[in-house]
Amino acid sequence: MSTAAATPALALISDRINALEAPQTIEMAKKARALAAQGVDVISLSFGEPDFQTPQYIKDAAKQAIDEGFTFYTPVPGIPELRQAICDKLKRDNNLDYKPENIVVGTGAKQALANAVLALVNPGDEVIIFSPFWVSYEEMVKLAEGVTIRLEGTLDNDYKATAAQLEAAITPRTKLVMYSSPCNPTGAVWSREELGAIAEVLARHPQVLVVADEIYEYINFVGEHASLAQFAAVKDQVVTVNGFSKGYAMTGWRIGYLAARPEIAAACEKLQSQITSATCSITQRAGLAALQGGRSSADEMVAAYRRRRDLVLGLVKDIPGFKTPTPDGAFYIFPDVSAYFGKTTADGATIGTANDLAMYLLNDAHVAAVDGAAFGAPQCLRFSTATADEKLAEAFRRVKESLARLR
Template identity: 40%
Template sequence: MKLAKRVSTLTPSSTLEITAKAKELKEAGHDVIGLGAGEPDFNTPQHIIQAASDAMNKGFTKYTPTGGLPALKKSIIDKFKKDQNITYNPNEIIVCSGAKHALYTLFQVILDEDDEVIIPTPYWVSYPEQVKLAGGKPVYVDGVEENEFKITPEQLKGAITERTKAVIINSPSNPTGMIYSKEELEEIGRVCLENNILIVSDEIYEKLTYNRKHYSIAELSPELKEATIVINGVSKSHSMTGWRIGYAAGNKEIINAMTNLASHSTSNPTSIAQYGTIAAYNGSQEPVEEMRKAFEERLDIIHTKLIQIPGFTCIKPQGAFYLFANAKEASLAAGYESVDQFVAALLEEEKVALIPGSGFGAPDYVRLSYATSLELLEKAIERIYQFMNRKMHN
């Protein structure tokens, strides 16, 4: 059967692809260390689990309003006020089935055929695919390593055309872990305001920062708040990836359109997960800080070890839980023409799963997630070192 054109150009998620291959090898009895999946290795905090259990026992298992429970919207509004001193109204918030769904729904309601969305590289794998699914056109701007993988106002200005509808800013970034400073966001925001461009600010990793403050571009001025749709959720901050709760905040007309679309697609996010999220935001934030500290400790150790492996260079990230390392020299030294080939061989021979940077628009790089135990991380680094040593001396 002939499939719709809209799905014919889709590229499978390299993250999920490698993770699936690693799982396959593991199920076949191999000792695989997977550094691919983008989720914390901590369980959801107990008070959140308890709140969801209580909700089920009280019978809160029915449909909710499409845009989310009023109590959850209030918790999100309170969170914005506390963390960024931004005030939103309930009609400026939509709760979705994960931040990915919030992004997907947003692009569906703002893009017409051939509208352009500026996407800095390296980018999270789903941004261009979601833009294409909405009939839009991804326009890539290179975030170079010399500028911590961040784009400049001049680059942004140079990419704008009469078809430009939006720009995506992901800070802290997946895959690089880099964070835009307040000054950098102000300069980018100025260009967007001058050209009437919507800012899509993906802040899903905002709670995972190391020695660098996270700023939301929406908090910098009333004008930027109006020009920005903030995307966030509890997947990374509260280790709730499987609960599938994310949200968008911003212009009420856009949020209303997203809500109308969701009413015909998902109806509403899972009721039980919404009650869990209320507890996540209203309850103790100590588990969030404990997890952040654990990631920071791992980062300090693993980054030092990784850059000692021949052929690897890596800027130390400021947030999220990924190392984005340049592995071009390592790949060539090991006898491979591309980093993709290097990653495939490493998984096959040493049973270490990394994500090739080609899926993020940066083919010379690899992404390593340090959202796993320090013991496994050190073991993985040792295997990569052994792999390089063997290949270089054969």
């Protein structure tokens, strides 16, 4: 046997990778697919992916780019016309004034987030994350060797962390704040007034930077979206991240972007140039067409998401023990399910955690949800509502019946 073969597997892998957790959203999706491959009728509500097709005019632009031979490397931060279109969009939708030099286009909003964290955080820096949070935030901070400080919102406030909490959490070691609005997983939306109060706190701490994740911007059920960078006093402290996957149903195209002051954008471009370089040239032309086409297709999808949200909220009201805030955006519900902890299944197993409950529902009801611990809320489960109405109705019928069998 060779020395390499005799070496324990974990010892072969770097400490930074061994320290990472696999995203629970992806892990649960794998388990659901494995069960479905056995012929089981699984309804997967685990993945945050629109079930709509990318609008045809965007597909047509990609086909045209291919036919025109637009198949070569592009500038690392994106083609100039796309970066200008992003500036135009930020002005139109968010009242933000940026130039192309402020924009870096990447392979999805996830890469934009990672670029920002790795470009800004030094080992030992504290990163305040509004909790519940998207599963990858903490893992990105781990890669940068930073220290995560969770700022936990309460159920009574729709899980939204407050300006007062932020003020109390900032220390001399604080380097960065991260949050999403609309929020994945809760669907919470911070109002302009709430963000204004947060901006007042940040203005008193100009050394603290913020990554504002706005990928669900268009999926908003309460009116105008507010961006933290709209507040002039803190604009230069904010890195705004957005993309095309949710609002334009372009998940597989892998395109997102960030907007930041020039030196931060340049640092992110420098990092990206050593890892992936520019994202796909064809995808960039598709993204340009998406922005030039406005948001009418997004608004049509949002009307469906609102209907589905209301449908699901009506269904879960009839499920005892679910404490479910009303999401104001995104396409999830995030109920507190701790009332089921301590209950037992028909074969005598005890439900001790939300992950136990998620596995029970997968195997008994054949409905896939995600453990809230992955999002910083171990008392919760996340269910995606981005699927057809009839599937949602059937899924929560199964969930209700399955939970009723617990004792």
